[in-house]
Amino acid sequence: MESLSNKKKVLEVKPLNFWERAYLPAIAKGLSITMGHFFKKPVTIQYPEQKREFSENFRGQHSLKRDENGAERCTACGLCALSCPAEAITMTAAERQKDEEHLYREEKYAAVYEINMLRCIFCGLCEEACPKEAIYLDGDVVASDYLRKDFIYGKDKLVEAPLNQ
C-alpha cells in the first residue's frame, strides 16, 4: 500500500556476518560502554543530607500565618474547609476574649484547626479560598509516620512560630 505520510521506511534484515555471530566484539563494545559509566559522576542526591531544590510554586506542608504583630490571622470562617476537595480540613471556632487581642487578629479564631495529611492532595485551593491570607502551603514535604492518627496535624504543627522568639 502506498504510504500517505511518506515516512514509511523499508527495513532490510541482513544476515549476521561472522564477527556479529561470534558475539565477542559486541560484548567488548558493551563492556566499554559500561566502563564509560563506571567513571561518571553519580546522579544520586543523598536525600536527608542533600535536597533537590523545589520549584517556586511547590506546595508542601501548610502553615497558618501570623500578622505583623504576631497574632494569628485565621478567623475560622471555614472557607478553606469548604473549598477543600478532599475534605481534609476541619476546625472549631471560638470567640476572642478581652485579653487575647495580641494572640488573634479577628474577633473569632480557630480553637482547633486540623488537617488530615493523608487526605490532603496539596491542590492549594484552601490557600486560594482564604480571605485573610492565613494559610499557605509553603512548607517542606510532609514527613512520613507510622500511625494514621499521627497524620492529623493540629495547630501545634501548623501555626507559624511566634515572631519574637
Place this chain on the structure above:
Amino acid sequence: MEIADILIKFGLIIVIFLISLVVAMYSTYAERKVAAFFQDRVGPNRAGPWGILQPLADGGKMFLKEEIIPTNATPFLFIVGPSLAILTACIGSAVIPWGQNIVIAGKTIPLQVTDINVGILYIFGVVSLGVYGVMIGGWASNNKYSLLGAIRAASQNISYEISMGLSIIALLLVTHTLSLGEIAQQQHGWHWNVIYQPVGFILFLICAFAETNRTPFDLPECETELVGGYHTEYSSMKLGFYLFAEYINMFISSAVMVTLYWGSYNYPGMDYMNGLLGPTWGPLLGFAVMFFKVLLFIFFFMWVRWTIPRFRYDQLMDLGWKVLIPLAIANIVITACVITFL
C-alpha cells in the same frame, strides 16, 4: 612429618580459608558498589565509612532471621544442600599455589596447602561436586520452581564442564603436567599460558561464568521465570550460604584462571624483585601480585554481570554444545598439531 610442619600447614589452611571468606564477604559489598558505579549511582554508603561495614550488617541480618524449613520439605536434605554448597566451595582453594616458597625464620614454607600431582583433576572434582548442593537443595525444597532451578543448574553445569575440561586438555598439552604448582612455576616471568592458549583461555573463561552461575548464565536463579530459582524456599543463613558459596566459587575460579592462564604469582621482572627483597618479602610480593590478578578477575565477573543480559535457556545449551565443545576440540587438535610438527 614434624609437629612444626603440621602446625605450619594448619596455619596456612586457616589463613587461606579466612582470606577466601573475607574476599567472598567483601565481594558482596564490591558487587553492590560496582553495580552502583556502572549505573551512575553511589551504592551502599550508610554502614560505616563508604559503607564498608555493609557485609557485616548483611551477615548479622542473615543470622538473626527466622529459620524456616517448609512443611513439605525433606528436613535433612534441606539442610545438607547449602552445607554441601559452601563446603565444596571452600575446599577448592587447597591446591592453588598462592606464591613461591617463602622463607620465614630459616624455614622454607610452600604457599600452597598441598601440591598433589593431579591438582587440576581435583579442582574439577570439587567443581562438579558443587552442583550437588544446588541439586539437593532444590529438590528437597519440594517446590516446582526450586526443582526447575536445580534442574537448570545441573544440566548447565554438566554441559559446561565438558567444554571446560576440553579447553584444559589443550593447556595440558602445553604444560605436560596436571600439578598446579608446576604449572605456576612454568609460567616464570612473562611466559604466561594465555599467550600460548588464548582461545583456550576464552573458552575456559566462558565456562567459568557458567559454572559459577554468574550472568549471563545465571539461569538457575532467573527471577523472572523461577521466582528465586533453587533457593526460593530458603531463608536466613541457609540462603546466606548459597549466596556466599557463589562468591567463594567466583574467587576460586578467578584464582584457578590466574594460576592456569595468567601466570599465577609470576610477573615480569620478578627475578630482579626477588633478589632485591630477599626470600621472605619477594614471595609475599608474588602473592600480592597473584591476589591483585584475582581481584581483577572478580571485578571482571562483576563488570560482565552489569553489562550483558541473560541468555535464553536454549541459547545457553546451543552455545555450550554446538559452539564451545567444537571450538575446544578444534583447539586441542590445532595445539596437538603445532606441538607435534613444529
